[in-house]
Amino acid sequence: MDSDTADDSRLNEAVSNDSPSTAQLIPATGILGGYLSANSGIYPDSGEFVFQYVVDGQDTFRADLAAGSMIAVQVFRDSDFLAPSITLSVDQGGASDSDSGAGDTPLMVTAPAEGPAEISLRTAGGGPFRYVLSVSTTGVTNFQSSYYSEPEFVPDQAIVVMSPEEQDGLDSQGLAGALSASSAKSLGQGAWLVRREPVGFVASQSSSASGALREQTLRWIADLKSEPGVQVAEPNYIYRAQADRDLSSLQWNLPLISLPLAWQAAPSRGNAIGVAVMDTGLFTSTPQTYGDWHLDLDANVVPFNSGRILDYVSADLDIDPQFNDRLGYDNNPADPGDGKPQSSNFHGTHVAGIIAALANDEGVNGVAPAVTLWPVRVLGRDGAGTLDDLVAAMNWAADNPDIDVINLSLGGVGPSTVLEAAINRADSNGKLVVAAAGNQGTDDLTYPAAFERVIGVGAVDAGKVRASYSNFGGSVDLVAPGGDATRDANLDGNADLVISTWGVDDGGEFIRSYAGLQGTSMAAPHVAGVYALMKGANGETVTPASFRAWLANGLLTENVGSSIEYGAGLMNALKSVDAALDGSVNTIVLPSPSAIEFDLARFSSDLDFTVYPEGESVEVDGVAFNTDLIALDPALTPGDSLPGSVAVSVLEENVVEGQTYATTIEIDYSAGSDSGTIKIPVSIDLRALADERDAGRHYVLLVSTDESRETIEQSVVSARDGSYSFSFDDMEPGEYFLVAGTDMDNNGFICESGEACAEYPVNGLPEKIVIGEERVTGVTLSTSFRRPTIASMGLPRIGFEGYRLKNHGNTAAEPVRNLEANR
Incomplete structure (x- = not known):
């Protein structure tokens, strides 16, 4: 914990860490919570008690870092205050790295050398904010979410999968009746969209009424999970x-991934390869009818078929009615625009142009300019779409033999089981699925990019540096040009934006155009296009499985930095085509994590192995490590098959x-000849610092179970020997x-x-504790700056803003008769 938080200052217990001479010692790896503010004042709406914030413009820390260690900061502030300007820096005897941002922008720097380091976080302007700083060694990230993800979803709707026994014989009306719902719509493969009354899309989800409706929807979905037959x-x-x-620029992105040379090696340029772009649809001068597409794309768009559904945007988000289209699914994926000067609705046209714009010396060039383009409309008003429409479109594409690669330049943070099943089916049917990794600048898992069988793509600028907005970590398998409006890395006098096809619909007249955009949406289609080049060059060998194997072997990318930020590296079209033409796929095994750290709080860890190509048999030939320090379970013996996972534990x-140890x-x-x-x-x-496992002064509360969540009793405790x-x-x-927690x-x-x-029994899933006449003892719960994922909680947690303290009158816990606990 930062040694001079506002809470410390209130008690006159703050220990300054504002300068190098007063730097606070922290572990070489770990997570720290802190507070900064450029100003002082009183919080608005403090209630009966006055709560103040104080000036603290800089926090400085000292740590003994390994070269390449990552230092990352997440920032959190109340909406009542202006966004501050923040700078994070690390200095090791003159070698340094720094990163700056404003507001809630995550910051990240890398230790340039090995040895003692000074880490500094400074602020100017704006009001008070909380932060979480993490330090991790190369190949390991502690930069995990410190907040509850609140993905958008449609109130009063749910996606349901029934068991095979219940599914047989059920129609829409029967399922709706069985679940006491108002309606049900089949999405294919046993998945259903279920609605309850009242039905309707809520455009704004910031009001208290909207928040209450979302919470009610989640409670309804939780009840649905317990219904008989609901899987x-x-x-x-x-x-x-x-x-x-939106800004025009030059096509620096194509030579950055060696495309001109790749076209020479793959002269077919993706001919006869089907690419589905699931997005906002495609620009046309006549959106009421199929055809008259943007001239840079028209020749590549799949011909019209009256029986084929290509527009999956349903009524809640559809804006087709302005052209007298019937609501809901139809056979015309034309982008109807929205008449706004800063429209997001031609996003799909931009993405399609990156992949498939014609190489005709006019307009722009696409990565694979001879592919067959399948525009599939799944995003409607304001560039938004719903899960039910995306699942239905994916289930259709999974069975379409003419589609080879699916591009998803879209994202949310809901880890949908139903969507993953549809994606896995498409992958099993030979379609590579590529998705944008997200633009939040964090390592929060973004779906669908983070699914195992999806190639998640992060973004770089013209200098091959991660764009400031681009996510990293588990959602990123590799990176590609996505642009960055704040940079001109190639010094061509233009911002590093990706130029592609666009449209203008001002005044109801549709005019083809071009635009420069930035985003991981722009990065993903580069990868989809390169896959199309590879598939066109050697269709028999190039499959989703071989692509992943080549990617794991480093045969498709250029190494541009840490795997945490860049995944396997920057997409290289020439290397990729060469790999496809050679056709050989060497078996490779990737460990996860790539490095293991133990400390006083952790003496065991699971080590997982992923084999590429999938399904290959791998045999252990030899094992070496310091057997006095660690043990493996199961033990790996030469001649045995490599298991999918082993447990690594410290021999205590x-x-x-107080000592440190290292081994490898x-x-x-071997796998066949490989x-x-x-x-x-x-x-x-095992070095124990004074503040080891000390998350700061904690307020322990007993809170009412009604909606008010009023604090009934409150105690204040400090850590001792790693527990409270x-x-x-x-x-x-x-x-x-x-519950318990800090008020930094x-x-x-x-x-x-x-x-x-900390919440009893598990953070994110609080349960009632019953206090009777008898004493309750032995209650334990664990505290952390991290927050559980949606997957671990089962459903999102919406609208949670913490627990209000009664006052600051208590300064220490006192002996009790009724309830006592530890941790």
């Missing part, structure tokens, strides 16, 4: 286009607290929620985003 019930998530800004009897697990393996070696660095750091002891006296019998910014709320939080 899956999840929200109807809203996905959005992953692009930003052979290590001493080396596994030699062989290789896996190396996983293992570090054991707390207790309450003379409690009224009844039901309570038991001293605004009267605990458990806000960026603050440490």
Whole structure:
């Protein structure tokens, strides 16, 4: 914990860390919560008690870092205050790295050398904010979400999958009746869109009424999960286009991935390869009818077929009625525009142009200018779409033998089981699915990019540097040109934007145009286009499985930096075509994690192995590591098959607290004629700092279980030997929620985003605790700056803003009779 938070200042217990001479010592790896503010004042709406924020313009820390260690910061502020300007820097004896941003922009720097380092976070302007700083070694990231994801979804709707036994014989009316719903619509493959009354899309989800409706919807979905025969019930998530800004530029993006040379190696340029662009549809001068597409794309668009559905935008988000189209699914994927000067509705035209614009010396060139383009409209008003429409479109595409690659330049954060099943089916049917990794600048998993069988694509600028907005971590398999409006890395006098086809619909007249955009939406179609080139060059060998194998082998990309930021590297079209033409796929094994760290709080870890190509049999040839430090379970013996996972554990009897240890697990393996070696660095750091496992002063609350969540009792505790002891006296019998957390910014709320939080029994899934006449003891819960994922909670957590403190009158816990607990 930062040693001079606003809460510390209130108690006159702040220990300054504002300069190098007063720098606070922190571990070489770990997570820290902190507070900064360029100003002082009183929080608005403090209530009965006055809660103040104080000036703290800089926090400085010292750590002994390994070269390449990543330092990352997530920032959280209340909407009442202006966005601050923030700078993060690391300095190691003159070698340094820095990153700056405003407001809630995540920041990230890398240790340039090995040894003592000074980490500084500074602010100017704006009001108070909380932050979470993480430090991790190369190949490992601690930069995990410190807030609850709140993906958009449609109120009063759910996606449901029934068991095969219940599914047989059910029609829409029967299913609706079985689930007490108002209607049900089949999405294919056993998935259904279920609605309840009242039905309707809520455009604004910021009002209290909208928030209440979303919470009610989640409670309804939770009830659906318990209905007989329901295998899956999840929200109807809203996905959005992953692009930003409108400005023309030059096509620097094509030579950046060696496309001119790749076209020479693959002269067919993707001929006869089907590419589905699931997006906002396609620009046409006559959106009421199929055809008259943008001239740079017209010759490549699949011919009209009256029985084929290509517009999957349903009534809630459709804007077709302005052209007298019938609401809902139809056979015309024309983009109807929206008449707005800064329209997002020609997003799909821009994406399609990156892939398939004709090479005719006019307009712009696409990556694979001879493909067959399948425009599939799944995004409607304001570039938004719903999960039910996307699932229906994906199920259709999965069975279409003429489609080879599917581009999804869209994203949400809902890990939909139903969508993943549809994607996996498309992959099994030989279609590569490519998706934008997201534009939030964090390592939060963004779906569909983060699904296992999706190629998630991050964005770089013209200098091959990760764009400031581009996500990283688990959603990124590789990177491609996405642009960055704030940079001119190639010094051509233009912002690094990706230029492609566009449209103008001002005044109801549709005019073809071009635009420069930035976003991971622009990066993903580069990869889809390169896959089409590869498939056109060697259709028999190039499959989704071989593509992943080549990617894992480093045969498709250029190494441009850390795998955390760049995945396997920057897409290289020439290398990719060469790999396709050669046709050989060497077996490779990738470990996860790529490095293992142990400390006083963790002595075991799972090590997973992924084999490419999938399904290959791998045999262990040899294993080496320091057997006095760690053990593997199961033990790996030469001649045995490599298991999918092993447990790595520290031999506690052979290590001493206060010391550090290191070893490397080396596994030699063979698969047929192929062989290789896996190396996983293992570090054991048992040094105990004064603040080890101390998440700061915690307020422990017993909270009412009604909607008011009023704090009934409150205690204040500090960490000792890595745990907190707390207790309450003379409690009224009844039901309570038991929670604890920090109030770093001293605004009267605990458990806000960026603050440490514990809820009984599990963070994110609080349950009532019953206090009767007898004493309740032995209750434990764990605190953390991290927040659980939607997948671990089962459903999103919407509208949670922390727990309000009663006051700051208590300064220590006191002995009790009724409730006492630990941790």
